Amino acid sequence: xxxxxxxxxPVIVFENVSFSYGGPPVLEEVNLTIGSREFxxxxxxxxGGKTTLIKLILGxxxxxxxxxxxxxxxxxxxxxxVGYMPQHVHxxxxxxxxxxxxVLMGRLGNxxxxxxxxxxxxxxxxxxxxxxxLFDKRNQPFAELSGGQQRRLFIARAIACEPELxxxxxxxxxxxxxxxxxxxxxxxxxxxxxxxxxxSHDMTFVSQFVERVICVKRGVHIHPTSEIRDxxxxxxxxxxxxxxxxxxxxxx
Amino acid sequence: xxxxxxxxxxxxxxxxxxxxxGILAGIACGIVGTYVVARRITYIAGGIAHxxxxxxxxxxxxSVVNNWxxxxxxxxxxxxxxxxxxxxxxxxxxxxxxxxTVIGAxxxxxxxxxxxxxxxxxxxxxxxxxxxxxxxxxxxxxDLWLIxxxxxxxxxxxxxxxxxxxxxxxxxxxxxxxxxxxEFFYLLLLxxxxxxxxxxxxxxxxxxxxxxxxxxxxxxxxxxxxxxxNMIMAVIFSVAFTxxxxxxSYTPNLPxxxxxxxxxxxxxxxxxxGKGRLLSR
Numbered sequence: 304x305x306x307x308x309x310x311x312x313p314v315i316v317f318e319n320v321s322f323s324y325g326g327p328p329v330l331e332e333v334n335l336t337i338g339s340r341e342f343x344x345x346x347x348x349x350x351g352g353k354t355t356l357i358k359l360i361l362g363x364x365x366x367x368x369x370x371x372x373x374x375x376x377x378x379x380x381x382x383x384x385v386g387y388m389p390q391h392v393h394x395x396x397x398x399x400x401x402x403x404x405x406v407l408m409g410r411l412g413n414x415x416x417x418x419x420x421x422x423x424x425x426x427x428x429x430x431x432x433x434x435x436x437l438f439d440k441r442n443q444p445f446a447e448l449s450g451g452q453q454r455r456l457f458i459a460r461a462i463a464c465e466p467e468l469x470x471x472x473x474x475x476x477x478x479x480x481x482x483x484x485x486x487x488x489x490x491x492x493x494x495x496x497x498x499x500x501x502x503s504h505d506m507t508f509v510s511q512f513v514e515r516v517i518c519v520k521r522g523v524h525i526h527p528t529s530e531i532r533d534x535x536x537x538x539x540x541x542x543x544x545x546x547x548x549x550x551x552x553x554x555x
Numbered sequence: 556x557x558x559x560x561x562x563x564x565x566x567x568x569x570x571x572x573x574x575x576x577g578i579l580a581g582i583a584c585g586i587v588g589t590y591v592v593a594r595r596i597t598y599i600a601g602g603i604a605h606x607x608x609x610x611x612x613x614x615x616x617x618s619v620v621n622n623w624x625x626x627x628x629x630x631x632x633x634x635x636x637x638x639x640x641x642x643x644x645x646x647x648x649x650x651x652x653x654x655x656t657v658i659g660a661x662x663x664x665x666x667x668x669x670x671x672x673x674x675x676x677x678x679x680x681x682x683x684x685x686x687x688x689x690x691x692x693x694x695x696x697x698d699l700w701l702i703x704x705x706x707x708x709x710x711x712x713x714x715x716x717x718x719x720x721x722x723x724x725x726x727x728x729x730x731x732x733x734x735x736x737x738e739f740f741y742l743l744l745l746x747x748x749x750x751x752x753x754x755x756x757x758x759x760x761x762x763x764x765x766x767x768x769x770x771x772x773x774x775x776x777x778x779x780x781x782x783x784x785n786m787i788m789a790v791i792f793s794v795a796f797t798x799x800x801x802x803x804s805y806t807p808n809l810p811x812x813x814x815x816x817x818x819x820x821x822x823x824x825x826x827x828x829g830k831g832r833l834l835s836r
Contacts, residue, residue, distance in 0.1 A: 361732060363731075363732075382732065382734070383733070383734055385732070387729065387732045388729075389726070389728040389729050389732070391726070393726075393727075393728070394725070394726055395593075395595065395725075398593055398724070398725050399589075399593055399776060399779065399780050399781055399782050399784075399785045400721065400725055400781060400782055401780070401781045404721065404781065404782070404783075405725070407718070408718075408721070408722040408725065408726070408729065408730065408733070409733070411718060411719065411722055411730065411733040411734070411735055412733035412734030412735055417715050417716050417718075417719065418715065418718075419717075419718070420718065444780030444781065446780060447780075460729070464733070
């Protein structure tokens with residue numbers, strides 16, 4: 304479909320992109336445009352190519368055919384303008400590090416090869432912590448945060464570099480619905496000044512906030528959230544998937 | 556109780572060298588040991604430590620057979636440690652599933668090579684024992700210069716790249732996206748571990764290195780919840796263990812390396828039990 308939702312320049316453009324890891328194609332003939340104030344959600348079955356799509360956006364892998372443009376350029380050169388929150392299943396929950404130190408990691412790579420953080424880095428980190436409501440916790444150990452606080456901390460780390468695009472990989476996995484809702488409110492607020500793209504397996508809450516759902520299963524199918532009905536996603540996912548009930552005007 | 560120790564310290568240069576070696580090694584040990592414990596790469600450090608024996612054995616053999624006085628066993632140790640670190644690092648970056656096998660192989664092959672070369676070295680020697688279990692009282696002025704140089708290199712690199720190393724240890728994937736060269740810093744960290752292991756081999760020997768590398772950082776970790784604080788406390792504990800270990804071992808003529816390790820082990824257990832009691836109340 305490839306609708307451009309905003310008038311200004313798109314942040315992400317895919318043109319006829321195909322990719323495989325040497326075997327069968329993971330993504331085939333993908334066309335996709337994401338605008339600079341868009342809030343989009345990528346859904347799809349496991350192994351359907353969601354993470355591959357993100358790696359292509361970030362320029363960590365190159366497409367076999369077709370082109371990927373990030374802010375109108377090749378992704379690898381402009382990757383530092385993207386705020387990224389990876390899946391954190393691999394993290395050590397007891398790692399000895401303070402909340403402030405974690406946020407400051409988001410300031411790495413801004414032309415600095417070594418040495419301590421500068422004053423501007425600390426200012427940006429403090430600002431990011433205020434935005435996610437963790438400023439009071441800045442001197443606490445990472446290990447003492449709750450699950451929801453950890454996710455907010457990782458959002459703060461992702462936005463500490465003052466990005467134009469925020470990408471989040473499964474930001475709400477294993478959170479209870481109330482905390483999940485709070486997290487989307489934070490993202491909604493951030494969406495006022497940057498594009499937000501998130502990967503999710505569960506659309507119950509997302510659908511209240513996102514404008515478009517990008518379904519990835521080898522190909523990419525784009526649906527404005529208003530179009531989503533029971534059945535649309537089952538075409539993509541196949542059977543046995545938690546169905547999305549999207550009743551647009553009935554917020555609880 | 557320690558009067559004899561202080562008398563010896565005032566009188567003999569070998570005691571002064573031993574004390575200084577313990578302090579210098581303790582500084583690097585606290586800083587790098589904290590990275591090792593936080594990143595959970597104790598097993599890698601173990602592999603590197605045992606590979607060191609191979610390097611020391613080869614250097615010792617050629618220095619005796621060819622009469623190359625300049626070829627100090629510590630040079631062999633540095634080369635073997637760095638080679639083992641880079642090998643393990645590349646394997647763990649490129650082919651994760653085989654990592655533990657490779658570490659185990661390097662661990663044992665390093666030991667085997669060392670034992671072969673030391674056995675083939677002509678003349679009676681007790682070097683094998685001092686390589687395996689350390690002999691801090693045998694440190695010479697030349698050794699001390701080398702130890703000092705290694706110490707400065709390790710501490711300088713570990714502190715200058717503190718932010719990068721911390722980020723790579725905590726979340727590799729995020730660090731990569733931020734433009735940090737993750738592979739480089741991971742290999743750099745393993746090389747720092749390698750050099751620190753060489754420093755500690757002079758204090759406690761190949762076999763007990765792992766304990767001295769990890770116990771001070773583990774004790775510090777029970778008190779401090781940030782990497783920086785952990786390092787400062789680990790340095791204090793490392794230096795305290797080597798210094799008090801040396802003091803305690805002197806009068807009863809105990810092996811200094813073993814005394815240091817037992818002191819560190821007992822401290823760790825007591826602190827753990829003490830903290831556990833406080834928490835359960």
